[in-house]
Amino acid sequence: ALLGEAKHIPGPIPEGLPFFNPNQETYKLDLAKAEQYFKAAWNGQVWEKGFKIQILYNSGNIPRKTAAEILKHNIESINPKFHVEVIEVDWPTYLRAFVRSQLPVFIIGWLADYPDPHNFVFPFMHSNGDYASAQGYSNPRVDELVENGIAEINPDKRKEIYYELQRLYFEDVPSFIIDQGLGRHWARDWVKGWYYNPIYPGAPLSTYFYDLWKGY
Numbered sequence: 329a330l331l332g333e334a335k336h337i338p339g340p341i342p343e344g345l346p347f348f349n350p351n352q353e354t355y356k357l358d359l360a361k362a363e364q365y366f367k368a369a370w371n372g373q374v375w376e377k378g379f380k381i382q383i384l385y386n387s388g389n390i391p392r393k394t395a396a397e398i399l400k401h402n403i404e405s406i407n408p409k410f411h412v413e414v415i416e417v418d419w420p421t422y423l424r425a426f427v428r429s430q431l432p433v434f435i436i437g438w439l440a441d442y443p444d445p446h447n448f449v450f451p452f453m454h455s456n457g458d459y460a461s462a463q464g465y466s467n468p469r470v471d472e473l474v475e476n477g478i479a480e481i482n483p484d485k486r487k488e489i490y491y492e493l494q495r496l497y498f499e500d501v502p503s504f505i506i507d508q509g510l511g512r513h514w515a516r517d518w519v520k521g522w523y524y525n526p527i528y529p530g531a532p533l534s535t536y537f538y539d540l541w542k543g544y
Contacts, residue, residue, distance in 0.1 A: 334507035341448050341494060345448070349491050363406050378410055379410060382412075383434070392436075399412065429463070465503075473493050
């Protein structure tokens with residue numbers, strides 16, 4: 329759906345940041361395995377009775393709408409008793425429901441504030457993180473590792489910590505990373521001095537500038 333303009337990564341730490349584990353086990357589409365787990369859920373009640381669930385995305389976000397529709401198609405193809413409703417809502421409504429933990433299934437994204445893996449494992453995994461807290465995810469071992477990771481100054485020890493966090497992300501599945509988007513930049517051949525700064529999203533050129541003003 330993204331026409332090759334993204335890649336699948338196994339956990340919350342993006343490729344390109346320190347301590348990203350390219351060999352971390354990840355999940356891939358397996359409808360047979362999904363059916364197996366659906367049949368086992370709630371001692372078979374989910375498979376026998378079915379369910380209806382809503383997936384929300386914010387208005388105008390076509391990639392998120394597409395992801396929700398793919399999920400709907402795959403889930404409903406497994407059992408005719410499974411019903412998924414894809415709902416588009418405006419951003420203020422979406423954000424308000426998210427903060428209140430009222431979204432059963434939702435699609436959202438994260439951009440780096442600074443180039444360190446802590447800026448991703450904290451919101452996605454720590455019990456006080458933006459996303460983990462909204463989902464009610466809490467693992468004391470994860471909290472400890474996240475806090476130790478940002479306090480540790482030895483690169484080898486940090487690597488051990490963040491590799492373990494990526495493993496636990498796979499085991500606990502507090503959320504699922506859909507993709508890491510790829511950005512493109514075009515410039516005329518006479519432009520000199522430009523370099524790629526991965527802290528910025530590969531979006532409009534305007535993201536490479538800050539507003540400047542003079543205060544009194």
